[in-house]
Amino acid sequence: MAKRFPLVVREAFVELVSGGSTLRFAAARTGVSLGQAVVWWRDGGHVSPRRADGPRGGLGPVPPDLCDPGRARRPLSIDDRVLIAVGVHQRWTLQRIVEALERDRSVVCREISRNRSPDGVYRASVAHRVAAGRRPRPRITKLAANRGLCRRIEGWTDDGRSPR
Numbered sequence: 001m002a003k004r005f006p007l008v009v010r011e012a013f014v015e016l017v018s019g020g021s022t023l024r025f026a027a028a029r030t031g032v033s034l035g036q037a038v039v040w041w042r043d044g045g046h047v048s049p050r051r052a053d054g055p056r057g058g059l060g061p062v063p064p065d066l067c068d069p070g071r072a073r074r075p076l077s078i079d080d081r082v083l084i085a086v087g088v089h090q091r092w093t094l095q096r097i098v099e100a101l102e103r104d105r106s107v108v109c110r111e112i113s114r115n116r117s118p119d120g121v122y123r124a125s126v127a128h129r130v131a132a133g134r135r136p137r138p139r140i141t142k143l144a145a146n147r148g149l150c151r152r153i154e155g156w157t158d159d160g161r162s163p164r
């Protein structure tokens with residue numbers, strides 16, 4: 001029969017890996033086998049340990065928050081996600097979490113449903129990394145992608161032509 005670990009041990013393991021530790025180190029630190037650690041990480045969903053930070057696992061630093069308070073549709077910050085995680089763990093109602101965050105109900109509901117792992121636990125650090133991965137990246141401009149075109153336009157402007 002498999003040994004059952006308390007939820008506290010599993011959460012400590014996830015936080016170690018989310019903080020940049022390897023699966024092997026986090027397993028040794030929390031006292032679980034490497035096999036159990038791999039199962040927990042795989043069942044937790046979202047992030048592959050091989051893809052995340054080299055072949056040994058770990059997630060590296062938390063992505064920076066791109067929150068502009070003046071922006072109408074600001075993304076959730078890591079602090080917002082931690083508050084959601086605390087609320088879910090403490091079994092707060094959705095309305096109580098919404099009031100604590102001062103965000104729309106749909107934002108919080110969508111965040112929990114998108115980023116809850118298959119085992120049903122919402123983890124703020126993992127959710128923040130997954131959200132950063134979903135965020136659109138800046139597009140490469142045509143001139144940066146096509147050096148020949150860039151040189152031709154530079155030549156035209158050097159000759160006095162206007163880019164209009």
